[in-house]
Amino acid sequence: MEKQEMLALLEQVQQGALTPEQALLQMKLQPFQDLGYAKVDHHRGLRQGAQEVIYGAGKTAEQIDGILTAMESRDATDIIVTRMNQQSADYVAQRHPMDYDPMSRLGIVHPTGKITAPGYIAVVSGGTSDMAVCEEAARTAIAMGNKVERLYDVGVAGLHRLLSKLDVLMQARVVIAVAGMEGALASVVGGLVDCPVIAVPTSVGYGANFNGLSALLSMLNSCASGVSVVNIDNGFGAGYLASMINHMGGSDQ
Structure with missing residues (x-):
């Protein structure tokens, strides 16, 4: 149950359209729905401000379909499904309207394109090889109502490439810096902007990169203030956190 739904329910009680007992019953039915293989958390939007996100890896296409159907029954839109393979995506797309990106393996079911935050999030990558993680972050943020650059x-x-885009960086409310190799991009960006920087280490790099561990440690040891770090290849986590920050202080609604 989203905050708007809860307010509508309380208004119905106030107007006499529902008795307190009827409203209580509806709220009791809302917290989660047990599908056997999953317990769909319908109260997450009320508690956290964002609805449940489906982690697609390790789930069958049928399980993803069942969870989506349960969420759709509560009129959910912009439902995020992460780490979903192409086979599952093809199955789901036959049953639900979905925007799926094979690079990031992220699907948005019932996409609305609605912007609910006042500023924009800049997603910055060290190299083209980091784009899959970048797109997971960018598409997560978009699904949660943010404009993304x-x-x-x-x-x-080639630092001149970044410096040529300082105007975009300096006007962002949050920057997501995605890099593998030695992960130096986060420190550079952190030293240029006055907004929070979320660093995402990627597993891109040669042997001593240790599948992203080197970039992770470099980012954790950043000398720039205002830099936080999420887990290796965790574009979703960065996009989610950036959205929370960008929504603080009002909306464009």
């Missing part, structure tokens, strides 16, 4: 392949190997 993408600055890809502007890493420290």
Whole structure:
């Protein structure tokens, strides 16, 4: 149950359209729906401000379909499904309106394109090889009601590329810096902007990169203030956190 639904329910009680007992019954039925293989958390939007997100890896296409159907029954839109393979995406797309991106493996079911935050999030990548993680972050943020500006392949190997986009960086409310190799991009960006920077280490790089561990440690040791770090390849986590920050202080509604 979203906050708007809860308010509508309380208004019905106030107007006499529902008795307190009837409203209580509806609220009791809302917290989660047990599908056997999953317990769909319908109260997450009320508690956290964002509805449940479906992690697609390890789930069958039928299970994803069942969870989506349960969420659709409560009029959910912009439902995010992460790490979903092409076979599952093809199955789901036959049953639900979905915008699926094979690069990031992220699907948005019942996409609305609605913008609910006042500023924009800049997603910046060190190289083209980081784009899958970048797109997971960008598409997550878009599904959660944010405008996103993408600055890809502007890493420290050619710093002039990043400096040519300072106007975009400096007007962002949040920057997501995605990089593999040595992960230096986050520190550089953190030293240029006055907004929060969310660093995302990727598993891109040669042997001593240790599948992203080197970039992770570099980002954790950033000398720039205002830099936070999410897990390796966790574009979704970065997009979600950036959306929470961008929604603080009002909306364009």
